Amino acid sequence: MHARFRLPLDSFTLDVDLALPARGVTALFGPSGSGKTSLLRCIAGLAQAPEGKLTLGDNCWQDSTRKLFVPTHQRALGYVFQEASLFDHLSVEDNLRFGLKRIAAGDRRLQPQQAVSLLGLEGLLQRRPQHLSGGERQRVAIARALLVSPRLLLLDEPLSALDAPRKAEILPYLERLHGELEIPIIYVSHALEEVIRLADHLVLLDNGQALASGPLQTMLPRLDLPLARSDDASVVINGTATEYDSDYQLLSLQLPKSDLCLRVAHQPIAPGRPLRLRVQARDVSLSLQQPQHSSILNLLPVRVVAVAAADNPAHLLVQLDMQGSALLARITRYSSDQLGLHPGQALWAQIKSVALLG
Numbered sequence: 190m191h192a193r194f195r196l197p198l199d200s201f202t203l204d205v206d207l208a209l210p211a212r213g214v215t216a217l218f219g220p221s222g223s224g225k226t227s228l229l230r231c232i233a234g235l236a237q238a239p240e241g242k243l244t245l246g247d248n249c250w251q252d253s254t255r256k257l258f259v260p261t262h263q264r265a266l267g268y269v270f271q272e273a274s275l276f277d278h279l280s281v282e283d284n285l286r287f288g289l290k291r292i293a294a295g296d297r298r299l300q301p302q303q304a305v306s307l308l309g310l311e312g313l314l315q316r317r318p319q320h321l322s323g324g325e326r327q328r329v330a331i332a333r334a335l336l337v338s339p340r341l342l343l344l345d346e347p348l349s350a351l352d353a354p355r356k357a358e359i360l361p362y363l364e365r366l367h368g369e370l371e372i373p374i375i376y377v378s379h380a381l382e383e384v385i386r387l388a389d390h391l392v393l394l395d396n397g398q399a400l401a402s403g404p405l406q407t408m409l410p411r412l413d414l415p416l417a418r419s420d421d422a423s424v425v426i427n428g429t430a431t432e433y434d435s436d437y438q439l440l441s442l443q444l445p446k447s448d449l450c451l452r453v454a455h456q457p458i459a460p461g462r463p464l465r466l467r468v469q470a471r472d473v474s475l476s477l478q479q480p481q482h483s484s485i486l487n488l489l490p491v492r493v494v495a496v497a498a499a500d501n502p503a504h505l506l507v508q509l510d511m512q513g514s515a516l517l518a519r520i521t522r523y524s525s526d527q528l529g530l531h532p533g534q535a536l537w538a539q540i541k542s543v544a545l546l547g
Contacts, residue, residue, distance in 0.1 A: 190245050190373065194231045196238035201397040203227050203238070211246065213389035214367050214374045216405070218381070224397040225377045229345055232375065233268050234261035245341055266341040267334030271349050273326035275318040281329050282314040288336035297338050304332040307369060308362050324355035328362055335372075342374045348383060363387055381421050385409075385467050410508050410515035412497035417506055417517060422470040426451070426514050430464055433457040439486075439542065442466070447512035452486045453545040470506060470517035472544035476537045477528060487540040491516060493532050496525065509538060
């Protein structure tokens with residue numbers, strides 16, 4: 190997918206030129222007012238940039254040089270807003286049928302029962318929207334968007350209006366969409382924890398500009414981007430479950446292309462199943478020698494890639510390589526001087542099992 194837009198707005202000009210993957214979840218991330226929703230509206234055709242081009246596979250939905258602009262209702266996309274916008278006078282089942290009837294039977298790529306199952310709506314079909322929780326309403330809205338058989342699904346901060354329990358309720362369903370559907374998803378959010386949990390590709394926006402765009406795992410550790418310098422600086426590590434210690438409820442994960450394993454406090458999952466872990470920089474400590482008799486279970490050999498200033502003048506950020514997996518550590522400048530940190534240096538990283546978020 191290629192998206193190029195230049196759209197003057199009140200406080201800035203949206204000016205982006207992006208090549209986005211044709212599958213998985215692409216997150217548009219940045220502070221409020223950075224241009225995330227404006228970009229999404231351009232992709233949907235709800236806003237027409239005077240200069241723009243948008244292609245999805247063999248389809249061109251906008252090309253200003255040819256005066257081509259395909260209106261929203263003719264674009265094969267689903268759009269879910271911050272508010273569910275369901276029809277209150279219709280049951281959940283009838284709301285879903287409203288999306289389905291827009292598509293001829295022969296062109297339907299997702300059947301109603303599939304959408305119902307993916308979003309866990311089996312027990313809600315006869316309810317009216319006013320009798321649903323916020324999370325349930327959003328699940329219905331997503332299912333309705335899927336039933337138009339879109340080639341692209343746009344989610345505009347779908348969790349922003351929900352409290353923490355409702356967010357926790359809906360996130361597993363979004364993960365199921367990611368794992369079971371081949372429809373590319375563009376996900377707008379200013380919540381880093383959502384992005385880390387769901388995204389494969391990250392576009393970092395600020396003041397209408399794309400600061401950077403790339404795979405999530407390569408973007409998060411970059412010390413030249415504001416994400417790494419924030420207090421929530423994190424990396425994502427994809428592991429594969431190998432064994433489970435039921436006595437201590439510890440799961441072992443094999444790191445990709447490595448002989449290293451991480452142990453994490455987690456419920457059991459089947460061997461061979463992938464699991465994504467978030468490792469926060471503030472939960473990583475460093476040592477010159479392999480620690481002995483430590484309560485910290487994950488003691489891993491690493492090599493220093495780079496060192497940079499953090500947002501706190503007393504802190505430094507250290508980018509590390511862990512046999513091909515990137516890691517970040519936030520330490521004090523004092524500790525850096527005591528360890529004599531420099532690029533290429535071999536160290537031991539310590540990560541608490543209870544600090545790993547899966």
